Amino acid sequence: MITHPSFAWPPLNGTTRFQKTMAGRLGTACATRLLPLLLLTLPAVLEAQFSYTTNNGAITITGWTTYPSGAVTIPTTINGLPVTSIGPDAFASCKGLTSVTIPDSVTSIGEWAFESCTGLNSATIGNGVQDIGPEAFCDCTGLTNATIANGVQAIDTAAFQGCSSLTSITIPKSVTYLADDALASNGLKWVYFLGEPPTLGSYVFVDDNLTVYYSSSTAIVGWGSTFGGCPTISSVGPSILTPPQTQTAEMGSLVGFGVEVTNTPPAATYQWCFNGTSAVGATNSYLELAGVQPVQAGAYTVVATNLWGAVTSAPALLSVIAPVERRTVSALNVASDAGSFLHLDYVNAFGPGAQWVSLTNFTLTSAPQLCFDLSEPLLAQRFYRAWQTNGPPPTLSMNLATEIPLTGAVGTSVQIDYINQFGPTNAWVTLDTVMLTNMSQLYFDVTMFRQPTRLYRLVAVP
16 A cells, blocks of 8 residues: 555545446446555656556556646556556546546556546547446546547446536547446537447436437438437538628728638537638637738638538638728708808707707808718717708708818829728729818718728829
8 A cells, every 4th residue: 555645545445336226227326446556666757657567568557656636648658568558446536637648559448547537627538449448537527528539449337427517529430339327417418429320328328418410421320310318410511601701901900700600510610721821729710800910911711620521711811901090970961042051050969958059150052062070079879950040941961971181282182092891802992082272181981871891092193
């Protein structure tokens, strides 16, 4: 018996497995068991981690010599011998263990090997494992991700029972048998089968509320409308429904690319690429670029993947241009008899004490005539009225306009172009060419109202 300096092993006397009744049947329940560890001569690095036995030139991990915490990777070899097994109870109740990676050299995981490792949230099981033993990961309540490589043939009794945080799991083609309670009493919502339906023991999905997904490939047969008492859905590779949009953006602005994909069960993943290279961390259906700069101009694609295939979107081009100072203002269209002296008032809200405020008084020189409310800021609501002391009531309608300051030497000309934010990046339209009568004057784009969002550029005319 080995006693670690930081804790004492509980006595083995009286430590037993027990049975419980569930839904009128006997099922194996997870109970904590600790086996004595055999301390052998190990290399310096491994001496602080594992105990093991040697049998016919192969290594079986039986436990640890230093309490494992954090991420643990099972070695492929120890002292030049292959590590082929993880023995019964080897890591049972290691609550500080957060993830485990099991290499391809390991062919079997013993019963209760990781039982009640409540801090374990990720387990990667290599290609060499053929059998996941009874209750191997039972009651690992923190386990959210279990990756099972294509090589496992059987998942034994209650292997993942009680893993309440495990919402999905993928069963590879190699699995031919799921034993009693193998995935029972979990938080499972989705189980993905990559091959034909395996043979089931009893109560494999009992107390779960899940949907089974399987491939619609014509080479895979045997699936029905239910499996193990759970509804099934035939799934195919993803398809792009709405691709990301080509667009133009100003330097420093926020840019977003989105994609809508069909035929994606909850296991779908996304990877955005910029000019053909994967963008780090860009793994959602929506890509956001804050404070965009010219170096980010280029082609953006997204690869959508599910368990049955992948699809790449058409490229969305991003053009980044220099910003043009502008703001949105109210454009008031006033009509009456030419020469009428008109009053234009506003009020921001009606109610007790509300009073009209004079915006401007002017003589109508043309009918209709535009007046712009240059107050700052543009409010969410404002009401206007036009009136005159003598003569018929004028008519008034309101639109919006973009105000653009123009500067330069008197007598020079400026060309004002616009482009829609979304659409071809070379589709510039000339609005007007203005000769400056002052070193600083305003131009109003009165055609922008109820049109797609516009960006602008100012071009000096020789």
